[in-house]
Amino acid sequence: MRSRGVMLGYRNLPEETEAALKGGWLHTGDLARQDDEGLLYIVDRKKDMIISGGFNIYAGEVEAVLAAHPSVGSAAVIGVPDSRWGEMVTAFVVPRPGRHIDVPALRSHVKQVKGSMYAPKKVVVVDSLPTTSVGKVDKKGLRATYWAESARNVH
Structure with missing residues (x-):
């Protein structure tokens, strides 16, 4: 611009x-x-795009599908290194109060709505998502653990 x-x-x-x-x-x-x-x-943001199996997967699209599921309160999606796929779609989800996350059902939901390539290979259920000082989800922090040994820029 x-x-x-x-x-x-x-x-x-x-x-x-x-x-x-x-x-x-x-x-x-x-x-x-x-x-x-x-x-x-x-x-999405360029830095949040996941390249898995040769497909460009927009984390924001996966997050929207996850957040629309009745058991999910909030979600963040990142790509993590994977020897087979390049990057593996990984979701961090916070359950809605009083709800339980059925991981296979959640994967199936994303697969039905967006297709199999968008379905998270890994789902991590957490109590809360880390946030930055301005209240946004800290994806850099989420990626840091997984990409510490990699040349990928996690900013």
């Missing part, structure tokens, strides 16, 4: 500023699709 209202840069982060404002454009890292009418839809 480019406009007079675009940021000047990140405070005390010259390398990140240079990458984000390369060529006079703000590179947001958002991934979008355009429909037949020309409308744009933000589908």
Whole structure:
């Protein structure tokens, strides 16, 4: 994007500023699709896209399906290293109060709604999701444990 209202840069982060404002454009890292009418839809962040078995899987789409399930209160999805798939779709889910997560049923639900490639290979049931100082899910923190030995940028 480019406009007079675009940021000047990140405070005390010259390398990140240079990458984000390369060529006079703000590179947001958002991934979008355009429909037949020309409308744009933000589908995910580039850093959150999972490449599994040669398919691009948008974590946000999997999270939306998981969050719509009656037993799930909230969910976060990341890719973790996998020798067979490249990355394995991994979901962290918080049960709704008074509900129990049936992991096979949850996988089946995602498979029915989005297809088998989107179904999490691993589901981790947690009491809460880690958040950043501004209240967003801390996916960098979730990825850090899994990608510590990898060259992948977990930011």
